[in-house]
Amino acid sequence: MANVNVQHRAAKLSTAVPGFEFDEEADLAQSPAWFLDGTHSVPPWTPLFGWFWINFCRHGMQYGAEMLSLPTVKGWDWRFKNGGGYLTLLLVKTEAEQRQREQRFRVAIRPFIDDYDGLWRSQLDEMLGLYQGLKKLDLDKASNIEVLDNFEQTINVCRRMWEVHMYMMYGTYTAYILFENMCRELLGIDDTHPLFHKLITGFDNKVLQVDKTIWEFSQKASKLGLAEVILHSEPKDIVAKIEAAPNGHAFMESFRAFLNEDGWRMQRMSEMNLPTWIEDPAPPLINLKQFLVKGGGFNLEAEREKVSKEREAAEKEVLAKVAPEQRGWFTTLLRLAQKSGVFSEEHDHYLDLYTHAMMRRSALALGRRLAGGGAIDSAEDIFFIIPDEIRKAAINPDQFNLRPIVATRRAQWQEWCKTPNPPVILKEGFDMDQAMGVLVKSNDPIALKVVVGSMPVVRPELKADLHGTCGSPGVTEGLARVIMSEDQLADVQPGEILIAATTSPSWTPVFSFIKGVVVDRGASLSHAAIVGREYGIPVLMNVFVGTQQIRTGQRIRLDANMGALYILDK
């Protein structure tokens, strides 16, 4: 009897995202297919991060779909299961409603066409203003009430971030998909075609600028005689070793100044339990070390100029094939599609990564108060409790004991991390093909361009070991490096070919010194594809089993143009 009670209590406590815990019976009755968000929730989320994501990414997708009045889809529903996020589409049910939504959609999509830059800029300014507001509070000197208030505001900022995020993403990708369709119709090429890639490549973005600044710091480190020290450092001691070296302190001072500006980002894009660059400069310093290992110049500058030129030539080639009377709208649409890539990268920097850094900053401040008052053992324990529990103890942390909750949740989280979540949860009698069919039929721009992508075409005559779709054109050969999570990025050696499930902006710096990328999943607006194109290296996507079948150190040949991968030493 006592045992049953304990289990019952544990189950109640484990509800990290009240109201959105996956309930097999009710949720499969609502929708026959729930997809794991493998890009963001593998490995499993900590409870607090899961609470933020499920609540507000879900809210943002429905907000975005509603603000734009997307004719066929009302965004996505989310559930939380064992640290994983599961999602399913909310489809518009009747044709009559579709027609009604169409009418509003026509008006709502207009600003994206008329003044895309102005629209994006205004939302960006709003977000940056909100971050400034949060940062104003000196968390060490503030009262408990003020720290709690900062946390409450952070929750609102996170909600607003997801509204902006999904509104912009739905609108932007709608234009992108139309451009891809028009290219297919007028030119006979789709978004896996090298010419298509050339058309949308060669634009600067914030993430690339940050990479370049780190490269510039590597040059500075060399001049200051710090190269040797850095080359002989590891992630755990790199900061201390630089600080101890002659000139090292001054160098770190200027590096930290740069991070205070652009270091509001997480080591893992969608989690908050790892330090930001500001707290721990080791990850960007390891990037810097990799630049030194590689030696020579920063290839991005020259490479980008080359791809810009190629883009201009591709534009000419394509416009010549478009009838003069169609060139007006085609050019407008081309420009919009070109902005999609920039948006895809910049939104990660300004929205996800920045907001998550704000969440970590505010949560840790509360964590320190709770730990100081004895409600929890250490500040990091805050990631195992959720806002309602935090509020309970925030003002008077000496009055409450949250340790049992922390202990139970931590144990659960450790369990989640041991067994991977299934990629999809299907109702009995419903199969994967049917599930994919629903995604495609929804016409949901995010489903099409981020979740599903194009399926590889298997060409037996190529005798390839693996097939994929072209995310960035090119052919290369080299040693494989299989990377399963961000903390392994320091292992990547110049000239290797990166094999991963997916990549995110925290992976960007390694793109400048590797030869190619193979990802299990991805579409033309996935991070790997966009960055691969900007760096001019081949990217093969939707290989599905690349991380399973390729081993680090194997020599492989990658022909992204043909969608083929060869393992040369099996």
Added chain:
Amino acid sequence: MAKKWIYALEELGQEHLELVGKKCANLGEMTKLGMRVPPGFAISVDGFEKYMQVTGLGKRIESYFASQGDELKKSIQRQMDASRVVKDLIAATPLPEAMAEEIEKNYEALCRRCGEAELPVAVRSSGSVSMPGQMETYLYVRGSSEVTRRVLEVWESTFNTRAIAFRLEKGMPVDKAPIGVAVIKMVNAKSAGVVLTVVPTNGDEDNVVIEGNWGLGESVVSGDITPDNFIVNKANLDIERKLSKKTKWVVATGNGTIKADVPLHLQEMPCLEDEEIRELVRIALNVEKHFGVPQDMEWVVDRDLPFPENVIWVQARQAKYIPKRKDADADYLVDQMTRLFRR
């Protein structure tokens, strides 16, 4: 001193529209912009008036129309009769000696300037307003007596039936409509055609459209043949060519022009060199900039002169085109985006 009624083109500009008509004022203005136009002279409306006055013809025509009264307005037959009567009167009334000498003097000066006796010229009407039935053009006119004959014919054309009917309909004086005449050197055309600094079918102002054919420009302007088409991007001057097989051209004969077969070896060759295209665009964009509105211009490439002097202009006017509706592209994109969700 008698009032001046003949002017060199270089003396003229936009402000002389009423005096010499649109065509002459335009050619004058073009010389001011530094464009190469064929050398020539303009006979002002005062020439017309003088002829009518000195010969007494003006009075006779005036009283003839007065005698017709309001009946003329009602009957096309009467208008046709009036046209015949007045044109016969003019045909039977030669230019006064002094006037003929004046034209001859100017023609001979033109011959000397171009270094060719019996210089072939074009004699064209130049009204101050566009009027139907008054677009007489005589090409390859040689010799001063032929020139004076054609000048009279241009004047006569103001009494074409259509012109009379038009003036009656608009309530304008019917008994006189002074008109200017342009007498300009015939360019020995290698090729000719038009330049538009706007795509007339869609109002796209980012590109220049050039159309041209071998020989004289008449084949292009009349729309009889499919000319070569060049679209030139205003920003980067990239040329996009749509060449066509040009089977017919208009060429000069001894005393006029005919439509003839283009020699086989020329039919599929572009009628313009790249440098000529770039020169046409350069000038056209200057003119567009000067007037601030898209231009519709006629060009001729001279067979005898070296580049760039061979690029010669005979017309520049505001282009007529279907204006780009400001939101047309955006509307189209909205339609297409909406359609995306209907698949």
